[in-house]
Structures are given as structure tokens and as C-alpha cells.
Amino acid sequence: MRRLLLAALLLAPLAATPARADDPSFTLTIRNHVFDPARIEVPANAKFRLLVKNMDSTPEEFESKDLRREKVIAGGAEAVILLGPLKPGTYRFVGEYNEATAKGVLVAK
Template sequence: MFLTRKVLLTAALLALPVAALAGEAEFAITIKDHRFDPAEVRVPAGQKIKLVVKNDDKTAEEFESKPLKREKIIQGGASATIVIGPLKPGSYPF
């Protein structure tokens, strides 16, 4: 079963810890009971980021975003790292 519920990735001008400035900032998303948690992720605009998506369900799930031009099948119990950006300020559904 694949997720069809839309959630948001919001790019904003955020203050980041100095350690995050050394490389790509990393943000965790978990899939549990066929839902993304958190449902909205706020990320810094203007820089590449890593989304680490962990699928806690037993079945494969899909991370898909046409605006971000990303699509990834994540097997049950597995994780995937998705690199995106830099993004302009705005909201990006996935």
C-alpha cells in the first residue's frame, strides 16, 4: 500500500546550529501506520538538505513529490536518504 495523503515540506529562512552548516542539514521523517510523522517539515531555504525517511510499517511505502521531482519506494522496516535542494522559500507537498 502506498501513501496518498499529502504532507508538506516548508522551506524557510531558518537559523541552524553551527554544526549543520558544515554539511547538508538532516531531517528525519517516520512512516508509521501509513502516515508521515511529522506531517510538516520546516527546512532552511537556499541549501541542500537530507531527508532520512524511516518506514516503520511492514509493507513498502512511497515517498513522492512532483514539485521536488523525487520518488522513492521504501521497503518495510527500511530507511532511505533523499537529498533535495537548494529550495526557494515556499511549501512543497509530498
């Protein structure tokens, strides 16, 4: 119980820190229902911005159970997803509307 409270106190300021405009940015492009790149490396333990550009004419949903995020991106549109800080590891994501082809991994290290 006491340990849980301590963890909550330590994590609270981190969670409250807003994403900053100068956080590093990484770009993911969707074309022909495939993510490019299919493997993207990001720094662990840091906030960052993931810019997802949907070059297809149809909508796509960026979805990652590992990252606990989902976001619909209209055809020809783009969206910024604020992520991190992440523990080192591999986080899978898919395009939920085209899961057979649209899949990738984000590697935090």
C-alpha cells in the same frame, strides 16, 4: 537567448556541487501509513538530507511532484533523499501507496 545562457552558467556550478555529509539532516517517519511530522520545516536555498524511515511492514513510496522526487522504501527500511537548494515555499509530498492517509508538506523558509 543570451539571458538563458547566463542563467545556465550561473546555475551550473550550483547543480554540480555534491551533497556533503555535513549538510543538515531532517527525519521523516512513516508509521501506520502516516508521516510524522506531517509538516517539516527546512532552510531555503540550502542543500539538505531527508532521512525517511518506514516503520511499517509494507513498502511505501515517498513521492513529491513539487520536489520532483519519488523513492520506494521497503518495509522496515530507511532511505536518504538529497534535496535543495529550494526556493522558499511549500512542497507537498505523499506516500503513493497510501495516499489517503500518507501526506505532508515540506516548508522551505
